[in-house]
Amino acid sequence: MRLNCYGYLYSIRGFAEQSRNFFYSLSKYIDVRMVSLIYNDQEVMPPHIFELEKKGSFEIDFNDPALCIAYGNDMQKFCGSHRIGFVVFENTRLPQDWIWQLKQLHQVWAPSRWAANVLLENGIPEAKVRIVPLGVDPHFFNSQGPHYSDFDNGRFKFLMVGKFEKRKSQMEVLEAYCTEFRPDDPVQLVLLCHNIKRLSLNDRATLNKYLEKPHPDIVIMNPFNDHEAVAPLYRSSNVLIAPSKAEGWGLPIIEAMACGVPVITTNYSGQSEYLRHDNPLIIDVNEYEDIYDETFYPEKGKFGVWAKLEVGELRKKMRWSFEHQEELKKIGSEDSLWIQQNWTWDSAAVKAVELLKKI
Template identity: 30%
Template sequence: MALTLPTGIVWVAPIGEITGYGNVSRNLLRSLDLLNIPVHLVPIGRHEKEIGEEDRLFLERVNKPIEAIGEKPVLIIHAQPDTFPLIHFEGISFAKKIGITIFETDRIPPAWVEWCNAMDEIWLPSQFNMETFSRSGVDRDKLKLVPYSIQSEKYNQSFRPYPFHEAVKSFKFLYTCAFVYRKGIDLLVRAFCEEFSADEDVSLVLKIYVPSWHPHVDLPSLIRSYIPDLTNHPHIELIQDKIPIDDLLSLYHSSDCYVSTDRANGWGMPCMEMMAMGKPAITINWSGSTEFMKETNSFLIEPEAELEEVDVVLQQTLPGFYQGHQWAKVTTGNVRRTLREAYEDQEKRERIAKQARLDIEQKYSARAVADIIRSILDGTALNSGTASNQPYSLAWEGPVADIHSLAKVNRNIIRYLSSHSHIELTIGAFRPPFTQGTLTADVTVSHQYPPNFTVPVSKHWIVMQPWEFGSLPTAWYAPMKYWVDQVWVYSNYNKECYVRSGLDEHKIKVIPLGVDEHIFHPEVEPLALDVPAGFRFLFVGGTIWRKGVDLLIQAYTEEFRQDEDVSLIVKDFGTQSFYKGATSTAFLTAAAEAANSPHIVYMEQEYTEREMASLYKACDCLVHAYRGEGFGLPIIEAMACGIPVILPDKGPSADFCSADTAYLVDSTEVATIQPAIGSVPILSDVWWINTDLGALRRAMRYAFENRDEIKATGERASRKILNEYTWRHTADKAREAIEQLIHAHDPKT
């Protein structure tokens, strides 16, 4: 059973440092900030001015007094595990104690095992660390996968050029790191000098700082010792000074390709930052960075098949950490080949850089990681030891290229499921029924209309199918009751239709739909419309009877006068495709042209998703008096953009709307006995939602006259949708349902 979110969090971490731990900690706090959980900060370590004013002000804003964390707080310590037993708070009873940490080699220090097992949970950023910690003796059930987040929008802007010395060449490889032996600076310098000549237009820029535990390192001399021929080598630029964050971002942006030769990488935040900028990055294909760096978005240096002992200097100076450990064995030849390819193949650089930016924005933004943290804190995440880590094949059948909502749902769920390396995904398109032997998969999900009840060749079969009008079609009943393993619906209202039709409620899973938060959000620029600039109501959807557009027109024309500063925009869908011949085009055109009626604009042109977001933003209130609806994507898209909505108080929107986030209008359920919906025979009675006309008029008048209040309602609605109803939420619920189905039928369980 899902738990509730904690009342507050005490966060112990080096939040003021420019180290990796400090940078990661501030980014994770930004994800927590989106969950609206009070956080009390306990800094450890130094406070360094180089973190920048923006981060300093952010930390001040999120830091709440200890009294604000409530009665059921969680303690989170982000540090090396030797810190865990040192943190105590008198008088506070924590609901849970969580450690966040990382390690780079093939195992963890032996002393860490006991400290980690003493915590309730350990959050790790990569599958690599999930394996190394578990293999070293940490209880697998305590391990939770929480990837590092990034302020992706921070890197997607213009930056001033970095003031390089004149000797720096046009093409610049960049490596930024602390001076630690595992960072492979020796490997990179040797490979660069062996591969490139002094007369090639390329430089290697090394931004390296020497940590306090290496105070006597003469870095320039050490780097010179790595150069094979001091009389003739390509240009190397060394930057040793600490620089403010703005200068570091300028350095990133002014470089052409990031390269990391870290033999054992905990994560690789600089790689991630450069990728978020749309810059190509190189890394060794081993350890933590492989969580987000793949062949499709990075240049990968292949290591040798066998590992090698950690550098002898590290083993001697830090035996408690590294004695007996191993890391990637990498030859200079493999580094040379990858550097040369990155330098010469401009087309590949541009292609992987574009994909890199997209991947980082979609999978590792503050909001994306906030979703993961929420699922762990409220108990809805699958345990790391269940089938969620086991590979399986998934066939997804249904339209993907069309403009209607079914295809939109398929595209977005597929997009996120395909990011999971343990899912082997076959993407199907709308097609005739397949026959025995054409498809083999562990799980088949079919989402199309009409549904295809030809039994697929797979171990498990899921049908995703909304239904808006009470009793199910007769032809659906037997396959769904006896053949299908799970039925997915969009809302609890949909689920009720299935249960009242006689299906087992345990077979039916609610998979709510979502929005693309990068498109639908409050900062969208409004669309320029040839419509008076007064108050604008909006309807979006196919103008068919079940959408209730006739009721909306009646309420609007009876409530408002022609001389009032108000417009109703009706954005129709599918007039030339899936709703062709069924829409109210003639009725709406006549209404728009009627004398003495308030202003009506009828639109049937097709818009892109971004244009639709701008259309929502150009209006003041969305009204949807539906009679039957599976979910209502336009409703949550408008809400995500900060636009208030007027809706019936029944139906699917009850799942995501309340009096705090929407204007809910009195409605009743109307039922009739009839043999069919159109040409589709049904089991028994039909029911739909009838919105009270007077209540709808009053709600529209209230919105028109209380613009400041409804704007605040729209802002609350946006936070609700963006925090709980994105496509990542949808895909995660779909994945959990699939993996619970697999796990339930696993003979080992």
């Protein structure tokens, strides 16, 4: 079987990581021709991905079925005999141009039951919707690899990875951390946020408010050029803190779990598909609020709702993790085994191939 695969291959965004890994895993089972929807001369493509992309440029056949991992309003950019759109999103109300284009596809894939329900609620016909999970690369993200030597300072480390934005809840994390712990406590909050230098004036002012007064240790790191280089950072941390208001899938969450690092996160949206729900670090979501972010979602309520995060509940989870470090290690080991056995890119590809064979 041959499949044309389209995606944002030349990018550092999560979409690119998902597309490259998913398409490469598919290529182990079927004949894949890969095409990038965007190009970036500054992005170095891994050799095995570059070969597949080069093959796609010269051997693509528009009479073959096609799969596109992209924003819903970019589905007009690919063609094939059977068109499948794979969408990842965090909002509950989809834009009209997404809905218009998704309805014209033969199938629409979503990575979680939560996302599939959102598609149905936005009018995508049930007969078109399929659930295909995303995954993680166990070769890089596992509990046995090297650690980040610069972090060997004896402090309990809370790590936060991801774009600095309201959806990721960095401000709530800063408030919870600086309120729950004293400046002399043996703790450290590490922020790895690739857009830290491009914050809005309001976000910069709020961040400075915490940094300018006495506070427990906070480290702001520059982003890594190589995505896999973050794996030693996960393994050097005691817990990943990711209390997102919404996630399409949550790559840092599943990567940290694969590395044996427990995660404080919300039991809502994309990550609810693979979380172990008996985990005491999971934050139950009971209330929702209109989506609003002055940079990314400036029209309040236009894109639906996301989880409302209570800082008090976040403080409890952070304190519990600090005071139950032996239990934390057990949770990390169980999480790693769960992800390695069930949620790799290869297991996602097997699920996808099963659906493709039914076309």
